[in-house]
Every structure is written in structure tokens, then in C-alpha cells.
Amino acid sequence: MPLNAEADPDVQLMLAVQRGDRSAFERLFERHVRGVVGFAAQFVGTRARAEELAQDVFLQIYRARARYVPSARFTTWLYRMVTNACLSEVRRADHRYRVQVQDRPEDGGPGTSRSIPEAATQSSEDALLSQETLGRLRAVLAALPPQQRAALLLARLEGLSYEEVATTLACSVAAVKSLIHRATVTLRDRMHEEY
Amino acid sequence: MSACQDFSEDLTAWVEEQLPAQRWEQLSEHVTHCPRCAAEAHSLRAAIVWQQRALQAVAALDGVDPLALKVRLRRELRAAADDKAPAWGLRAVWATTFGRFALAGAAVSVAATVLLLGVGPEMVLMPLGLEAPPPAVVQQTDFFKDYPLIERLDVLEHFDTVESVPLDDDGSASQHG
Numbered sequence: 001m002p003l004n005a006e007a008d009p010d011v012q013l014m015l016a017v018q019r020g021d022r023s024a025f026e027r028l029f030e031r032h033v034r035g036v037v038g039f040a041a042q043f044v045g046t047r048a049r050a051e052e053l054a055q056d057v058f059l060q061i062y063r064a065r066a067r068y069v070p071s072a073r074f075t076t077w078l079y080r081m082v083t084n085a086c087l088s089e090v091r092r093a094d095h096r097y098r099v100q101v102q103d104r105p106e107d108g109g110p111g112t113s114r115s116i117p118e119a120a121t122q123s124s125e126d127a128l129l130s131q132e133t134l135g136r137l138r139a140v141l142a143a144l145p146p147q148q149r150a151a152l153l154l155a156r157l158e159g160l161s162y163e164e165v166a167t168t169l170a171c172s173v174a175a176v177k178s179l180i181h182r183a184t185v186t187l188r189d190r191m192h193e194e195y
Numbered sequence: 196m197s198a199c200q201d202f203s204e205d206l207t208a209w210v211e212e213q214l215p216a217q218r219w220e221q222l223s224e225h226v227t228h229c230p231r232c233a234a235e236a237h238s239l240r241a242a243i244v245w246q247q248r249a250l251q252a253v254a255a256l257d258g259v260d261p262l263a264l265k266v267r268l269r270r271e272l273r274a275a276a277d278d279k280a281p282a283w284g285l286r287a288v289w290a291t292t293f294g295r296f297a298l299a300g301a302a303v304s305v306a307a308t309v310l311l312l313g314v315g316p317e318m319v320l321m322p323l324g325l326e327a328p329p330p331a332v333v334q335q336t337d338f339f340k341d342y343p344l345i346e347r348l349d350v351l352e353h354f355d356t357v358e359s360v361p362l363d364d365d366g367s368a369s370q371h372g
Contacts, residue, residue, distance in 0.1 A: 029268060033261050038254030051264060059271055129252050137249050155211075156243070157250050162213040181207040188242035191249075
């Protein structure tokens with residue numbers, strides 16, 4: 001996709017950050033932090049860890065602002081960093097995928113625990129997607145190879161084109177096509193009774 | 196390889212219109228005439244629509260509070276800025292491990308020089324320009340000129356020949372000796 005920097009408000013904000021505008025950085029953060037945390041939570045399994053990863057990624061962006069070149073959409077650059085952070089996290093030897101969200105006391109509840117599907121259902125207006133369904137979907141997602149999971153989420157959740165997914169994952173468009181197809185078929189075959 | 200096998204991996208990309216135009220046309224032609232692939236494409240389309248909706252629901256975490264996260268981010272940025280605050284002079288050198296070793300080494304060298312030479316600290320500080328020489332030195336600098344003859348005494352073997360080195364009128368070592 002040819003870049004039209006003028007058409008991407010995020011690129012304009014990032015260029016303002018590069019010129020030293022801290023408020024532009026905060027606006028970028030506000031626009032994308034929910035999406036980044038939601039995306040990261042599918043990899044790391046806990047909201048608290050996903051928030052930490054999001055913080056780390058935005059700090060990286062701020063530190064790398066001088067080197068930013070608007071050669072792609074801002075979200076492509078952003079999710080490249082997020083995906084790399086998530087893939088590093090799941091490759092860590094001590095990583096264990098956890099479905100439960102352990103809210104830390106400083107996050108509001110004294111050690112309270114609630115599942116991500118429950119949290120998701122609260123925000124979903126679609127009553128057909130039950131907690132049980134979303135819980136199973138999360139389990140199937142978690143069982144996908146990390147590259148397939150990343151490609152699928154980038155395309156379906158963030159709406160990136162295959163070419164943008166390829167840029168984000170640093171692989172070919174042909175590889176992305178294969179990753180997304182396999183993930184789509186796996187999810188379909190394991191969740192087919194849901195639709 | 197049958198046509199169906201050849202096209203099967205591209206069906207998802209075909210449904211999502213993510214194929215190059217020529218390939219997309221080829222698949223469209225094939226799907227029109229192949230009931231099996233048409234059914235598979237129909238199934239994939241339904242799966243994609245469901246997955247988009249379900250994944251949005253899974254990722255929509257009500258508990259994410261951008262404002263609270265922003266406050267945390269500001270704190271992190273402040274801490275990062277403090278870490279990067281520039282230090283100047285000896286503080287800047289002392290701030291690095293290498294700088295600490297270098298400064299400690301320099302201090303030890305100066306102290307060792309003073310002790311080994313058995314002289315006062317002024318003999319170290321004066322050549323470094325950190326202490327002014329005595330008035331007598333300032334007034335009669337000729338007494339302290341470094342003559343070539345004396346310069347040649349920096350190597351022990353020159354002691355044997357020191358008397359045979361004649362001096363020119365200006366005090367420099369003779370070039371024809």
C-alpha cells in the first residue's frame with residue numbers, strides 16, 4: 001500500500017512527537033492503547049502483563065522518535081513493535097499462558113480475579129457470544145502457533161492488509177497468506193458449531 | 196496437482212480480496228465452475244465474518260483505563276528523562292564505570308609519582324600547568340632550558356659518549372660530529 005502520510009493522522013501526530021510535542025505523543029497513546037492492550041492480552045494471557053507490554057512499547061516509540069521515518073502507516077509500525085514484544089514474551093522460557101486475569105491490588109481490586117472472556121462479554125453487545133464461546137475461542141487462539149496467531153489478529157482485529165501484516169511480521173505476503181489461511185481454517189473447524 | 200489443490204491455500208485471501216488482480220481473476224473463474232471450492236469459499240466467508248466479530252469481543256477489555264495508563268506512562272517518561280539527564284565535567288566521567296576506573300587510575304598515578312620521585316606535589320602540578328612556578332624560574336628561564344646534550348641523556352648508553360658530542364655556538368648538538 002503506497003503511503004499517503006497526509007491521509008494518516010497518526011503519522012502527523014508522530015511527526016509532531018518528533019518535533020518535541022509531548023501532547024501529540026499522549027494523543028497517540030490515547031488513540032491506540034486500548035487496541036494494543038487488547039491485542040497483547042491475546043498473547044500474554046493477563047491484562048496486567050499486557051498493560052506492561054503496552055507501556056514498554058510506547059516508551060520504545062518515544063525513545064525512537066528521532067529515528068521515525070513515515071514509510072508506512074503508523075499502525076503498521078506500532079503493531080510491528082507490539083507483535084515483536086508479544087512474540088518475545090511467549091518465547092520466554094518462563095512464560096505460561098494464563099487465561100485468568102489477575103487484577104493486582106493497585107489496579108483496583110485486592111487480588112480479585114476475573115476471566116478475560118467475562119470482561120469481554122461485559123463490553124460486547126452481542127448476546128450470542130457467550131462467555132463459554134469466547135473462552136473456547138481464547139483457548140483455540142492460544143493453541144495456534146504464535147506467528148499464525150499474530151497474523152490472524154493483525155488482519156482480523158486491527159484490519160491490516162496482508163501486505164501490512166507482512167511488513168509487521170517481517171515476512172513475505174505469500175507467507176502471510178498461508179499463515180492467515182491456516183489460522184482461519186483451524187478456528188473455523190474448532191468453533192464451527194458456534195455459527 | 197489438481198486445480199482445487201492449487202487454489203485451496205489462496206481461498207481465504209480470495210474471499211478477503213487480498214490477492215493480486217491476475218490471481219484473483221483465476222480463482223474467481225475456478226470457483227464459478229467448481230462447486231466444492233465454491234462451498235469452501237462460502238464456509239470461509241462465514242468463518243471470517245464470525246471471527247472478526249468474536250475477536251473484537253474477546254479483545255474488548257472493559258477494564259482498560261487509558262487515563263490511568265497515561266499517568267503511568269508519564270511517570271515512566273519522567274523516570275527515563277531523569278536517567279538520561281546530562282551530567283557535566285567530572286560528574287559525567289564518574290557516572291560511567293570506565294570513567295570511575297580512569298579517574299581512580301589517574302589519582303593513583305599522581306600519588307605514586309609524588310611518592311617515587313620524593314618530591315613535593317608542586318613538581319607534579321607545575322608541569323601540568325596547575326601550579327605556577329617559583330619567581331626565580333619565571334625570571335631566568337635560560338637556566339632551565341632543555342639543551343640537546345641533556346636530552347641525549349634519556350638513554351643510558353649515551354652516558355659513554357656524552358663528552359664526545361660537541362656543541363655548536365647556539366648550544367645545539369653539532370651535526371658534523
